[in-house]
Amino acid sequence: MVQWTIGGMSQYLAKVQGMPQNIELALEKLTRAFIWTDTLHPPISLDQLYKDRPHRGISLLDICSQNEAIELTWLHEYLDISPSRPTWAFVVDILINQLAPDGIPNQTRLNTFLQKWDIPTCSKRASTLPVYALSMLRMAKHYGVSFAPVQLSQGLKRQMPAFYHLGSPPQTYRVPRIACLIGTHMSTSQRVSGLIHMAK
Incomplete structure (x- = not known):
């Protein structure tokens, strides 16, 4: 009943x-x-x-x-980066990216789950997010959701964000050359494939 x-x-x-x-x-x-x-x-x-x-x-x-x-099903849909990704997930990306830590250029922000930057979920800044998005992020933190594939194909590696890459060593993005790449070549190198193409 x-x-x-x-x-x-x-x-x-x-x-x-x-x-x-x-x-x-x-x-x-x-x-x-x-x-x-x-x-x-x-x-x-x-x-x-x-x-x-x-x-x-x-x-x-x-x-x-x-x-x-139910919250986890929302998170599952949000983390889908295939062509069938729902439209609302791109809107949530924009909202979340606005809360990235200071010092991370706007044009380098793609997805907090695929990059080395995190957002607060218990602060005044976090309260600017819609309730459903904040609840989804808190659920992700509660269950330790992270990007941890067993093996990535070359194609997927090339689709990863070029900046604040999960596999990058500490202090990678504090050198002048990185600032030049971001400021000058960002339009063609937002992903790893763009950097590879530019290097050729």
């Missing part, structure tokens, strides 16, 4: 527009009241009831876990 009512009524809206924490807590309270009919001291915790039957639970809908899973 909980799955049909609370789950069915909230899942679509949570996927489309997210769910504020106060609504999440209210639904959890509603679930507890339904299961235990307002008992002050439930004999079994909700955490136990969330587990499946082999683990002595009843597979009760865990609204918090459901919402986390």
